[in-house]
Amino acid sequence: QSALTQPASVSGSPGQSITISCSGTSNDIGSYNLVSWYQQRPGKAPKFIIYEVSKRPSGVSNRFSGAKSGNTASLTISGLQAEDEADYYCCSYGGSSTVFGGGTKLTVL
Amino acid sequence: QVQLQESGPGLVKPSETLSLTCTVSGGSISSHYWSWIRQPPGKGLEWIGYIYYSGSTNYNPSLKSRITISVDTSKTQFSLNLASVTAADTAVYYCARLIGSPYYFDFWGQGTLVTVSS
Numbered sequence: 590q591s592a593l594t595q596p597a598s599v600s601g602s603p604g605q606s607i608t609i610s611c612s613g614t615s616n617d618i619g620s621y622n623l624v625s626w627y628q629q630r631p632g633k634a635p636k637f638i639i640y641e642v643s644k645r646p647s648g649v650s651n652r653f654s655g656a657k658s659g660n661t662a663s664l665t666i667s668g669l670q671a672e673d674e675a676d677y678y679c680c681s682y683g684g685s686s687t688v689f690g691g692g693t694k695l696t697v698l
Numbered sequence: 699q700v701q702l703q704e705s706g707p708g709l710v711k712p713s714e715t716l717s718l719t720c721t722v723s724g725g726s727i728s729s730h731y732w733s734w735i736r737q738p739p740g741k742g743l744e745w746i747g748y749i750y751y752s753g754s755t756n757y758n759p760s761l762k763s764r765i766t767i768s769v770d771t772s773k774t775q776f777s778l779n780l781a782s783v784t785a786a787d788t789a790v791y792y793c794a795r796l797i798g799s800p801y802y803f804d805f806w807g808q809g810t811l812v813t814v815s816s
Contacts, residue, residue: 592742623798623801625801625802625803627743627803633808634792634806634807634808634809635743635792635803635806636806637802637803637804637805637806640798640801640802641798646804678742678743680743680745680802680803682801685756686745686756686758686759687745687758687801688745689735689742689743689744689745690742691742692742692743
């Protein structure tokens with residue numbers, strides 16, 4: 590199963606909003622509302638920030654939101670802060686298997 | 699708060715078997731799924747496979763022929779064996795807990811770098 594497709598990098602200024610896309614197929618994102626997102630700061634383990642496309646685990650800021658349309662999921666971060674600078678990975682169930690995106694590096698200018 | 703800690707050799711020779719153990723603390727290993735994920739240096743995440751506490755498993759099809767994941771509930775540990783390794787298996791290996799039956803990785807270990815080299 591192929592990895593999900595994410596842009597290599599995005600950037601934004603503090604206070605702005607950015608959106609990271611995650612493109613899959615009808616075999617994964619298109620068929621299941623089982624998309625999750627993870628934030629990974631340099632040298633650290635990934636952190637769970639979104640599940641079931643748009644739900645936030647307890648303790649995750651409401652500045653993070655998720656959505657899905659067709660075979661593409663997206664993560665929006667509003668009110669950008671310096672601490673949001675990190676790599677972001679999408680993940681989807683693909684029918685007996687799990688697949689990650691290639692990751693997107695977010696730079697806060 | 700659940701904590702996970704990977705342990706095992708940091709250097710493995712080509713063609714040998716990579717063996718890692720994840721120790722779970724702060725919570726029960728029962729009634730949960732447990733997974734291994736890896737990340738080659740400078741690259742993205744790759745799901746390796748998972749095991750239910752009862753012992754049932756599901757593996758990444760691309761690695762299935764070389765993987766064995768096992769669980770020892772008495773020690774609150776689960777383990778990964780990856781056979782016939784090559785340099786392409788060099789990566790940070792993470793263990794994680796799965797939730798949502800099981801679709802989401804909610805708690806992660808800190809990761810351990812395994813280098814394949816002679």
